[in-house]
Amino acid sequence: MKSPAAARNRQPILDVLSVILPERARILEVASGSGEHGVHFAAARPGWEWQPSDPNSEARDSISAWCEHAGLANLLEPLPLDVAGIWPAGPFDAVVAINLVHISPWEVTEALMARSAQRLREGGVLYLYGPYRRDGRHTAASNAAFDADLKSRDPRWGVRDLESVVAEAQAHGFMLEQTIEMPANNLSVVLRLHA
Numbered sequence: 001m002k003s004p005a006a007a008r009n010r011q012p013i014l015d016v017l018s019v020i021l022p023e024r025a026r027i028l029e030v031a032s033g034s035g036e037h038g039v040h041f042a043a044a045r046p047g048w049e050w051q052p053s054d055p056n057s058e059a060r061d062s063i064s065a066w067c068e069h070a071g072l073a074n075l076l077e078p079l080p081l082d083v084a085g086i087w088p089a090g091p092f093d094a095v096v097a098i099n100l101v102h103i104s105p106w107e108v109t110e111a112l113m114a115r116s117a118q119r120l121r122e123g124g125v126l127y128l129y130g131p132y133r134r135d136g137r138h139t140a141a142s143n144a145a146f147d148a149d150l151k152s153r154d155p156r157w158g159v160r161d162l163e164s165v166v167a168e169a170q171a172h173g174f175m176l177e178q179t180i181e182m183p184a185n186n187l188s189v190v191l192r193l194h195a
Helices: 004-020 036-044 057-070 106-119 141-153 162-170
Strands: 025-030 048-051 092-098 120-130 174-182 186-193
Touching: 004 036, 004 092, 004 120, 004 174, 004 186, 025 036, 036 048, 036 057, 092 106, 106 120, 106 162, 106 174, 120 174, 162 174, 162 186
Parallel strands: 025 048, 025 092, 092 120
Antiparallel strands: 120 186, 174 186
16 A cells, blocks of 8 residues: 555655654554555664554555565564554653544544553653644645545544644643644644653
């Protein structure tokens, strides 16, 4: 399985992760989708142990195929992880969620914050990537159209208000470290866990 979006955004995301994460890190990726991000990141950063996961068996088959094709020792086999379910034992240095928050019900975001806070080491990073509304408004017409499309597929989905996502994270001990403008009107949202 190949994702055109993953091919477009993987290098800009890697550029951000390379700045915010240490050279050696244990990273859990939730909702890994096709698995292409993990291959790209693990190949570029051999000191990162990359653990992909996805609740969807077809996605996990794709991830496994990419893992086998890449043959990277630091890219692990995918876990059948539902964000709201039982997570693997930590501690992790980072939890990465690319294009998850808007393509899931709000309860998934709540679970993502709660479980990440339990599994990250102190000072660990929760990294979110995707489109967000800011100050109650879409940042681009394309994001408004995408939001309408998402809600037509499932009314529980949709582009979230950045302020609501950050508030939920703060309720679990995270601080917003930075937001970074990304290609195609997306944001990198870097949240760091404090004791």
